[in-house]
Structure formats: structure tokens, C-alpha cells
Amino acid sequence: MRSGAAAGHRGCFHETAFYDSDQTFLDVVGPFLAGGLAAGEPVVSAFAGHNQTLVLGAFGPRSGIRFLDGGVQYARPASAIDRYRRVLRDYVVAGAEQIRVAGQVPHPGSGVPWEWWVRYEAALNRVFGGVPVWGLCPYDLRQAPSQVLDDARSTHPYVATGDEHAANPAFVAPEEFLAGRRSRWRDPLEATEPAATFHDPLPARVRAAVAQAGPSTTLGENDIRGLILGASEAVSNAIRHGRPPVTVRLWSSLDRILVTVTDTGDGPSDPYAGLQPSPGGGLGLWLAFQSCGYVTLDRGPAGFTVRLLAGRAEP
Numbered sequence: 001m002r003s004g005a006a007a008g009h010r011g012c013f014h015e016t017a018f019y020d021s022d023q024t025f026l027d028v029v030g031p032f033l034a035g036g037l038a039a040g041e042p043v044v045s046a047f048a049g050h051n052q053t054l055v056l057g058a059f060g061p062r063s064g065i066r067f068l069d070g071g072v073q074y075a076r077p078a079s080a081i082d083r084y085r086r087v088l089r090d091y092v093v094a095g096a097e098q099i100r101v102a103g104q105v106p107h108p109g110s111g112v113p114w115e116w117w118v119r120y121e122a123a124l125n126r127v128f129g130g131v132p133v134w135g136l137c138p139y140d141l142r143q144a145p146s147q148v149l150d151d152a153r154s155t156h157p158y159v160a161t162g163d164e165h166a167a168n169p170a171f172v173a174p175e176e177f178l179a180g181r182r183s184r185w186r187d188p189l190e191a192t193e194p195a196a197t198f199h200d201p202l203p204a205r206v207r208a209a210v211a212q213a214g215p216s217t218t219l220g221e222n223d224i225r226g227l228i229l230g231a232s233e234a235v236s237n238a239i240r241h242g243r244p245p246v247t248v249r250l251w252s253s254l255d256r257i258l259v260t261v262t263d264t265g266d267g268p269s270d271p272y273a274g275l276q277p278s279p280g281g282g283l284g285l286w287l288a289f290q291s292c293g294y295v296t297l298d299r300g301p302a303g304f305t306v307r308l309l310a311g312r313a314e315p
Helices: 003-008 022-036 049-059 077-093 115-127 146-155 174-177 205-215 221-241 284-292
Strands: 013-019 045-046 101-104 133-140 158-161 164-167 194-200 248-250 257-263 294-300 303-310
Touching: 013 022, 013 294, 022 045, 022 049, 022 101, 022 133, 077 101, 077 115, 077 284, 101 174, 101 194, 115 146, 115 174, 115 294, 133 146, 194 205, 205 221, 205 248, 205 257, 221 257, 221 284, 221 303, 284 294, 284 303
Parallel strands: 013 133, 013 158, 045 101, 101 133
Antiparallel strands: 158 164, 194 248, 248 257, 257 303, 294 303
8 A cells, every 4th residue: 555545545554664764764754744845734743852853854844734732632541542633623614625644653762661651652553543633653673672562563553664655464453452451560669668558538538638738749830730630530420330448559759750540440441441431420530641740550360450640750
């Protein structure tokens, strides 16, 4: 499949690419963006730092490309989906029949945990399935760990090489990919004794505990408020939808606060929980994913656990 073949595509056309130098990055991203400009399509570049500078140098600020700050766009996956949804909606309302977006998600090679971003990559195939967007997600072979590269191959239906675009035989349907996946991320604080443990608490008690821990940290007010909201929503969800008992643990250090909420149920059946509002209208996990520094969902022998962090998460 060549680049022109996708011009008549409707729906989400989600592909990855791999590069190992500035030049090979431009060899992949350049034709993709240029093809959109030539076709009169809306074109968005959502890279951060050096890669955005490369694109600007190749095309210039007046090229017609819309530049989004990748550091802001990819701060949190739920927020990234929400921002893209609004951008794409505006283009569709204005009459766009196809929109091109190139961007790069964070991962451990850039100092960010991977778990919620790999769920994001898998979910895009369904979240934007009815939107005429052609998304290109390149990965740096010099920086991305092997697990990230393997997951990139599993979560993208197409692979780009220069101006060639081929079906990806390694792609796994997102529901299948996410169904058997467990969160491996643990904060180092979990190896220590919790500062507080609550059994079947009301959300107000957990909110108060987070607020009380805040002043002894260097966290900003927005970080504390975000965790208060996220932890409260997670506890409410566990009480309403989980299976008792509900156990909440809180750890605190100078630069972060971690809260885990565990119930003995199976967790949400929606594989995209947290990344968008649940089909039944629930906003709890989605709000937590937008307000906390990091959130993971884990099913294990003890039941279902939501981990919520205020502060910077270590990969």
C-alpha cells in the first residue's frame, strides 16, 4: 500500500514506523506530512523537543502544518485522547474528509512509564475507529526498549517505511491484546510500610488522608488536588462496582504520594477503562486518569487494584 492508497480511506488508519537517525526520522515523517499538504488535508505535527524542531526545519512554520506541543499533548493518555477528539471533531465539522496526525508517545526510554501509554496505543484503534484520521506513530530504535518496540508492532495495524505503507502481520486486535495484560509497574514506595491503611473507608476519609499528607511533600497544589479527586473516585468505584472488602493504602515521600485501592472483584469489563468515559456513563476512572500523575489498573490474585500517584512516576 502506497501513501496515495490511504487517501480514500475512511476511519482510523493507525500506523507505526521505526527510525535510527534524524535523517531516517525525516525520511518517514516528511513524506507523510508532505503528502497531506499536497492533498489539501489538515496536517498535525505533535512532537516534542528535538523531533518537532526537525519538522519545523524541514517545512517551516508557515507550511500549513498545525504544530501541537508534544510535551503538553502527551502529558496523560486520557487527556491526549480528549484533546485529539476535539481537534479532529473541529476538522470534520469544517468538512475534512481525512486528517493526518504524526506524534510520538512517551515511554521508559524517554523516562516515562509505559503501561498506560501502551493501553492508549491499543485503544486508538477503537476510540477513533469512525474518524477519518491517519495517524503515524514513529519510534526511535536508539531509545525505545525492546518491549516498547514489540508492543508498538502489536498495537498498529500498519507499518510505514518512507512512502511505503504496508499491513502489519504482527498486529493484535486491541481487545485481545489488552485482555491478558497485567500492569507490571510498582512504585518503589510499595516496598516500604504504608503511612496509612484503611479497610472499607468512605471516600471522605481517603480524601482527608491525602490532603493531610500533602504539606509534608514538595508537590504542588494541583498535584494534591488531582490525587484527592482520583483517589476519591477510585474508592467510590470500588464500593459501587467492586467486591468487598476494599483496602486503601497510602505512601508518602518528599516528592510523591501513592494511593492503592484494592477490592476482591474482577475490575471493569471495559478494556479501555480510564482512557475514555465508560459506556454506562461512569466518569470515575476517566477523571482519575486526567487528574493524577500516573494511574495503573491491575488484576491479580488479591483482586483488582488501582494505583494512583501524585508526582513523577519512575519507569
